[in-house]
Every structure is written in C-alpha cells, then in structure tokens.
Amino acid sequence: MKIGLKLMAEAYGPRELVRQAVRAEELGFDFVEVSDHYHPWLESQGHSPFVWSVLASIAERTERIRLGTGVTCPTVRCHPAIVAQASATTALLSEGRHFLGIGSGERLNEHVTGHGWPSVSTRHEMLHEALQIIRMLWSGGYHSFEGQYLDLDDARVFDLPETPPQIIVAASGGRSAELAAELGDGLFANAPEKEVVDAYTRAGGSGPRYNEVPLAVGPDTETALRNAHQGFRFGALGWKVMSELPNPVNFEAATATVRPEDMADMVSAGPDPETHLAQVRTFADAGFDHLALLNAGADPDTFLDYYAEHLSGPLAELRS
Numbered sequence: 001m002k003i004g005l006k007l008m009a010e011a012y013g014p015r016e017l018v019r020q021a022v023r024a025e026e027l028g029f030d031f032v033e034v035s036d037h038y039h040p041w042l043e044s045q046g047h048s049p050f051v052w053s054v055l056a057s058i059a060e061r062t063e064r065i066r067l068g069t070g071v072t073c074p075t076v077r078c079h080p081a082i083v084a085q086a087s088a089t090t091a092l093l094s095e096g097r098h099f100l101g102i103g104s105g106e107r108l109n110e111h112v113t114g115h116g117w118p119s120v121s122t123r124h125e126m127l128h129e130a131l132q133i134i135r136m137l138w139s140g141g142y143h144s145f146e147g148q149y150l151d152l153d154d155a156r157v158f159d160l161p162e163t164p165p166q167i168i169v170a171a172s173g174g175r176s177a178e179l180a181a182e183l184g185d186g187l188f189a190n191a192p193e194k195e196v197v198d199a200y201t202r203a204g205g206s207g208p209r210y211n212e213v214p215l216a217v218g219p220d221t222e223t224a225l226r227n228a229h230q231g232f233r234f235g236a237l238g239w240k241v242m243s244e245l246p247n248p249v250n251f252e253a254a255t256a257t258v259r260p261e262d263m264a265d266m267v268s269a270g271p272d273p274e275t276h277l278a279q280v281r282t283f284a285d286a287g288f289d290h291l292a293l294l295n296a297g298a299d300p301d302t303f304l305d306y307y308a309e310h311l312s313g314p315l316a317e318l319r320s
Contacts (some may be wrong), residue, residue, distance in 0.1 A: 010040035033070030059094035073105025103170030181205030197287035216297030224269035
C-alpha cells in the first residue's frame with residue numbers, strides 16, 4: 001500500500017501546489033498527483049494552472065516522492081503526441097519518479113478548443129487510439145498513425161527516459177477497466193468500487209490501483225461538512241454529470257441544492273482520526289493499493305499537520 005496526496009490544481013495556484021508537494025515529501029507521502037484541468041470545477045475555487053509546469057517544478061524541488069497527473073485527457077485539448085512528449089520530459093526531470101494518469105476527460109476542460117464533446121463510446125475509442133500513439137512514440141524512432149479519430153504524422157519524441165512512465169488509466173466501469181488492463185500499467189478510479197477492480201483483474205490487469213480518498217478534517221463534524229460543501233460539492237453530482245457540464249458556472253448552478261449535510265455521503269468529516277482511518281480502509285478493502293488523500297475541508301497546512309499527528313502513524317500498518 002502506498003499513501004499519496006492529491007494536489008487540487010482547481011483550488012490553488014502553481015507555487016502553492018509546489019509548496020504542498022515539498023511538504024508532502026517531508027512528511028513521508030509516497031506520491032503526489034495533480035489535477036490536469038483548464039477550468040476549476042467551481043468559480044469560487046479560482047485556479048487552474050498548467051499541470052506540466054507544476055510537475056516540472058515539483059520534480060526540481062523534490063528528491064524522493066513520485067509525481068503524476070490525476071488525470072490527463074490525451075484526445076481533445078491535448079493531442080497524444082504532445083502528452084507523450086510532456087510526460088517523457090517530466091520523467092527525465094524527475095529521474096524516473098513520474099507516472100502518467102490518463103482518462104477520457106470532462107467537457108469542462110476539453111471543449112475549450114472548439115472541437116466539440118464526443119459521446120461516451122467515442123471518447124473510449126479515442127482514448128484507445130491515444131494510448132496506442134503514446135506507446136508508439138515511447139518506443140523510439142519516427143511513427144505515423146491513421147486512426148478513426150486521431151492521426152500522427154512522422155513524429156518522434158527525442159528525449160526519452162530509459163524506462164517509460166507507468167500509464168495509469170482511469171476507469172469507472174467494465175469497458176474502461178478492460179482498456180486499463182489492455183493498454184495501461186495500472187488502474188485509476190474515484191470511488192471505492194470493488195467491481196471496477198474486479199473487472200480490471202478479470203481482464204488481465206495486475207498493476208497498481210489508484211484512488212482518491214476525500215477527508216474533511218475540522219474541529220467538529222458540522223464545520224468540516226460546511227467546508228467540504230464550499231469547495232468539494234461538485235463531487236456530489238456524480239461522474240455522469242461531472243463529465244458533461246461545460247463551465248464552472250454550470251457546476252455552481254447544478255450544486256445550488258446540495259446541502260452541507262449531503263457531503264456526509266462522500267467524505268469522512270470531523271476531528272476524530274478513527275472516522276478518517278475508516279474512510280481510508282473502505283478504499284483499501286475495495287482493492288485499491290495507491291490511495292491519494294484528498295483534502296476536502298481544511299486549509300492545506302491544517303490538513304497536513306493533522307495527517308502528521310493523527311494519520312501517518314496508524315496508516316503505516318497499511319503501507320509497504
């Protein structure tokens with residue numbers, strides 16, 4: 001088991017994200033993963049820096065901790081040839097500590113180039129082609145590719161690491177879990193769903209299984225839920241809605257009826273460490289072995305101080 005920290009690029013500027021990553025390494029986290037967004041989920045979050053610049057800075061400021069995207073869409077906003085080059089460069093800068101989280105994306109971030117937002121089935125087919133292209137480019141030499149949706153014309157990534165980054169493919173159901181097993185090196189999910197892990201392993205997947213564990217630390221449960229509501233209520237909409245809304249203003253409108261108490265179904269909340277440890281174990285029991293703790297309530301340093309004092313020790317028994 002590895003314990004990481006989710007860096008919410010929707011909520012913090014680039015220098016602050018780097019600072020949090022440095023502190024995560026000091027506290028002994030195994031990895032950090034950074035959102036790859038063009039827009040924040042909510043207007044009130046107010047940030048969305050370019051993920052590859054952030055990762056490059058983290059690579060230069062740290063020595064041990066692994067770092068990656070959580071997750072990148074390599075089909076609409078960014079062509080897979082560009083993602084292959086960016087990820088390879090990050091692997092070199094971090095001296096092999098980089099992993100590439102890949103997913104089919106959200107309209108929130110991908111519609112900005114004006115190419116429209118494909119159906120779910122088309123997005124899966126595009127992702128399949130994108131993964132083929134990335135693998136080809138990482139094999140060295142010049143390559144061309146003619147797909148149904150994506151093309152590559154006589155391209156080569158010149159700066160390649162000796163060992164390619166692990167590709168961790170996001171999945172929310174059986175079809176995407178099979179894709180993760182076929183063309184990925186690991187699985188990425190955002191809910192403690194054992195069925196997704198089972199689908200991945202049935203399809204032959206044997207790599208690391210990542211997930212994000214939302215924890216709302218606070219002086220009392222009510223305050224923690226209120227803080228989680230302020231910055232994390234977009235998650236209450238569920239993935240089918242989250243992947244389709246186009247802009248932060250739409251998420252603000254769609255979450256207008258979400259109440260602070262509704263967040264209790266998503267996050268562990270309050271001051272009691274056992275509440276948060278139980279939340280972590282729920283994800284571990286579902287079969288996930290790389291758990292990124294997501295700060296869903298407190299300010300960053302309060303959350304990290306709480307982790308150091310109350311969670312790091314007990315979680316050591318899960319870690320290897």
